[in-house]
Structures are given as C-alpha cells and as structure tokens.
Amino acid sequence: MTGPCDHASTGSRSDDTFVKPLICRMIMDSVAAGIFTVDLDWNITFFNREAERITGISSDEAMGQYWADVVHASDAEEDCALKHSLRTGEPVINRAIYLIDKKGQRIPVSITTAVLRDEQDKVIGCVESFRDLSRVEELQKRLLSQYTYEDIIGRSASMRKVFELLPVVAESDSTALIEGASGTGKELVARAIHNLSSRSKKPFVAINCGALPDTLLESELFGYKKGAFTGADRDKPGRFALAEGGTIFLDEIADISPAMQTRMLRVLQERVYEVLGSVTPVKSNVRIVVASNQSLNKLVQEGKFREDLFYRVNVIRIELPPLRDRRVDIPLLIDHFLHRFNRLKGKDIHGVSPGAMSVLMSHDYPGNVRELENIVEHAFVLCSSGMIQSRHLPPWLEGVTPSAINQDVLGRMTLEQIEKMAITDALRRQKGNRHAAARELGIHPSTLFRKIKSLQIDLPDRDGRNNN
C-alpha cells in the first residue's frame, strides 16, 4: 500500500524537483483542509491531520480501510464525487455535502476530488480534500437570525423600517392597517403585532373577509344563536368572541360589501356587536388589525370604500413592499425556506447554485414571498441532494424572466393586460383548475376569482378540478 507521499521521491526526476515523503506529510498536515487518498480498491492510503480532526478518526484507524467505512459522506452512494473522478478522470470542485463524524454529528463540508497518476501517467487512485464549513454555516445562521424579526425576514431598508415600527405599533393597541400586495406577508406582520403586544397570551384569530359572502361573513364574525336561521341548530360563537382579549385580523377588508362596511364601522366605533338571532349588544375587547392588497385611500376616492370606515382603520398604517422592490432579501428568504423544508422533510439541500440564483434574482414575483416559497418548494422536491440547480426550478420561471420576454411587446401593454395574460396562461397550463392556477401564481384563490371577474377572463367549460 503506497500513498501519494511515498510516490513523491520515487520519480525518475532529480530529488530537487520532488519532495521527500516526510516533508510531503508535514506539508499535507499543515493544510487547513482534510485530505485523504484511496487506491484502486478504494482503500485509504493517506489521511492527513485535518481529516483526523473533522472525522474524529485517527490516521492509524483509517489507513487500509474501505474509504466509505471511514469517511461517512452523504454522497457515498449516489453521485459519489470520488467515483466520478475515477470513472471520468475529471475533477469535482467545491461540491457541498456533509459527513457524519464519530459522535454522530453532521459536518457540512465542501469537497474537491481528482485522480492520482504516477510518473508514467497511470491512474493509481484518487484524492479528496474537504473543508469544514461548520463555522461558515453557523455564521450564516447567525446572520439570518439578525435579519429575522418575529418570523419576518428582511435586511432591506424598507423591511428594517417595518421592523422598527412593529414594537411601537404593538404597544399602542390602536387599530392597525397593513397594506401590501398578495403574498407580501400581511398575516405574518399581524401575528407579529399580536405576539409583541400585551395581548400575546390571548388568542390571535384571522379571517379572510374576501373569501366569504356577506351573510356567511357576518355569522363567522359575530356568531349566531340557535334558531337564528335555517340550519342554526346550536349557538355558535363568532370570531370576535373567539378573539376576546386578543387580536382579530381581518384580511382583504377592501372586499367586504357596503352593508358589511356599515356593520364593521359600528364595531370599530362603539366596540359592540350583535350576535345573529340576538338583540343584546355584546361588548368586545379585541384589538383589530386589518389588511388590504389594494390601497384603501384609492378605493375611498373611487367611492368603493366608506371614508369614515377608512379613517377608523387607518389609525396606524404599515406598508409592505413587493418582493421585486427588495430583491436584496431574496437570498435570505431562500435560505430560510430551505432550512425549513430540510427540517420538515429530513433532506439536506445545501443551497442554490449561482445559475439558479441568477434566475431567482431576475424574476419579478407577482405573487411575492409566497410565490418565492412555492418556487423553492418545487425545486426542493425535485432536488434529491446537494445544491438546487436551474433544472430544478419550475420550467415556466425561465420563460418569464425579463431577459426572455420581448420587452417591446411588454412595454406597449397595460398592467391590466399583463395581469390578464399571466392569469389566462396559468389557467391554460393548469387545464382550467382555478385553485392550481392560483397556487402557480402565488395568490389566494379568492384573489384569483376576483381578478377573473374584474378582468373579464373567459373560463374554460370545465373547471379542471377533476383533471388527473
């Protein structure tokens, strides 16, 4: 069994050009990377000091052993870098994998492999070097935690402003209005306000006002008494009652009807409501946080939203920027989603390749953070290990990156026309399945239904829900 350092002094060239084995060993031991070599039978022929430190296995234990029984690498079976180098003669450079050390700890490493040849250029084995990335990973985590505030992630100036505002808003107990496009994280902000407030021990109750018709919304919000209407065979508490002492989050407030706006105004003004089927007013001690994906001020000017209600809800206003206006947050969000999916699914995806990151950075995200989350989940499912590559991203993503779009054509289209085109395309791709199309666009189904109606999009005869 001979290692690379043994070959170091056995060449035909003069000793001046070759180093002696002992010196070679000293050099290898001084390198801040684990290095080991294998012969053609995959048995270890060299194991340096850093390899001992990272794996927790001494050189004496390792020498002569089958490499995979010593270096417990996550790529030992599928797509093994060492085997790839030996088979093709090509090196593998900086591939992210993990090792399991003697104590069962996961060690993230970056590996590089290459074939070893003797003086006659005959392949005699392979070398693998690996750098311990534990500290890098730890620093990344610490960095991410610095930019995370109550589950909201961002390092952009606009998000830092939101972070600064949150504790002040939470303390005040006034009604808060959160404005932002679909998928910008309005509910997360509402939850953060609740969690940071003195009401945090009491319930947080969320309801999407846009998803329910008027009559259902009223009974959901205020509850009903037995016999209030056909089918009311028992008393049912409303969301206001369930949120008593805590916070109620009314999402998509702009979508409620004028009649419902009047009822909401009374609750906001007098802090009382009536349960359906009862004439006794109920006093409510609930902090109200509302959200809208449209500008309420604009809706007031258009006469679509009551001005007095607007002034009631617009006590404190938080505006969430769309993701395309805070692209600096995209890598942080990707890291966060990968970390979460790895934990949930028991996988070990290390990150995103530069090519895939470039595609992700250039997309405009009409569905905002929710769309990014869906894209990362899609790629996560398709990627079995290592890094997410461009091929793991949804195929439509590359097709809609700005570089691929005919800018001249886009430039002549109105925002409404572009929106209509995106929705029509998504519906066609999903064979008319509206829920699937909403998922693809990264918007809530109720938002999609509303847009289909307002943009007068023709739907296919079948709704596609039964498509296989």
Next chain:
Amino acid sequence: MKIAINSSDGRVCPVFGSSRAFLVVDLVDGQEVSRQTYDQIGESVAQQILWLEKNEIDVVICGAIMNSMTEMLRAAGIGVLDRVRGSVDVVLQQYRTQTII
C-alpha cells in the same frame, strides 16, 4: 423480529439514508424465515423512517447515522445498531450469533 439493513450492492450503506434500499429480514428464534429487498424507499430520510415504522421494523442496522435520525428511529420504537460495516450476509450472520461488532 424484523431487521432492516440500509444497504447498497450487498454492503451496509456507510451513511444511513444515502441509499434508498433496505433489506428486510424476518427472524424467528434466531432463524431467518424470510427476506426481501426494497429498492426505492422514501425520497427523504424522514419518509424512510415513516416507512420503517409502518412496516413494524424492530431493529435497523446501518453505517453512520446522524444523532437526530437515531432519535427519530428510537422515538418510533425502532432499535438502532449503527457504525456497522461490511457485507450484508456477514453482518446478518453476526447479528444472529450476537457477534456483531
């Protein structure tokens, strides 16, 4: 008693979960009564653990395994014999004769 060995090419897989193949052997009074190889178990280690639990595996024999995975297996009532290496047949023989290292 049902034993599952995370294996690849007739050897114990060096890292639990890096192979999707499991050899499941049924032992009664130390004698092998059946064996079956399953090649494509779970897309992730968590799914593999769920599969092992569902198939009422008593003991998993594997190479290196992360502490968190060991905890998940133990929480599912599955015993773990880790850091085992070598040929599956030799390992099984050693397990039956209680001479496994």
